[in-house]
Amino acid sequence: MVVLTPASPPLRREGVREPLPPPLPGTRGPARVRARAALWRFRFALAAVCLGAAAAVTLQTLRPPPAPTVPVVVLAHDVSAGTALAAGDVVVADVPAAAAPADALRTPSDAHGHVAAVDLPARLPVTPTLLTGAVMAGPAGTVVVAVRLDDPAVAGLLKPGLHLDLVAARLEGGPGETVARRALVRPAPDGEAAPGGLLGTTSPDDGPPVLVAVTPDEALLIAQASVSSRLVAVVVP
Missing domain, CATH: 3.90.1210.10 (Antifreeze-like/N-acetylneuraminic acid synthase C-terminal domain)
Incomplete structure (x- = not known):
């Protein structure tokens, strides 16, 4: 009669490392399983992308249309x-x-x-x-007058748009008087000097007059001062 007994494991020899068993062959799961695994790994990133897209769509919907x-x-x-x-x-x-x-x-x-x-x-x-439309007109509430300055050369230096303080210096001396503040220099008609002054025509040696826009009260003071005083222009801001 023959008796079968399990084979005895091979004896390990001292100081000799037994070789490891070969790895099991790798297997790939179905594509559906792999996709679900990828989605699970990147679930937070996908959620952030979806939230950002939803927020952008909401803002675009709520943004008012541009004003006409x-x-x-x-x-x-x-x-x-x-x-x-x-x-x-x-x-x-x-x-x-x-x-x-x-x-x-x-x-x-x-x-x-x-x-x-x-x-x-x-x-x-x-x-x-x-x-x-008319250069002889001034801002609302003002009138335009033509004045002749004590120094005729100054008139050619005064450009339209400048503001002047007009000071009347008495011929006999004494303190001067400011007869207009921030008078607005106006352009002359057709780029030429306006004829005459406040009191009519004057000698060409007096130089060209300067058109200024002032209040009606200042126009009266200028007219009074032109009889007995010299008018001096002071450019102001």
Whole structure:
């Protein structure tokens, strides 16, 4: 009779490391399982992306539409009072309809040749009330007078838009008197000197008169001072 017994394990020899068994062959799971595993690993990043997209869509939906605009004539740069507007002084720009004056000019040619009645800042919509068609006119509440200064050479240095204090110095001496403050120099008609002065024509040796816009009360003081005083112009800011 034959008796079968389990084989005895091989004897380990001292100081000899037995070789490791070969690794098990790798197996890949189904594609669905792999996809679910990838989604699980990157679940936080995917959640952040989804939240960001939802926030962007919400902001775009809630953002109000841009305000409607209308084309109007605006100043291309700062313009001083008394300046006759030319082609380079005005441009057409789109401004919000709510901020555009109802009587704002729409064509640049409508402003050409007109004179700024007051100092005007850049980008301001141009309206007829800011302009005057006649150079002999001044800002609202003023009158334009022609004065002859004590030094005729000074008249040629005074440009339209400057502001002057007019001081009357008495011929017999004594303290002077300021008869007008911040009088606005106006341009002469057609670029020429206005004829005559406050009291009519004078000698050509007196030099050209200067047109200034002043209050009616100041115009009266200037007329009174021109009889017995010399008028001196002081340029002020």
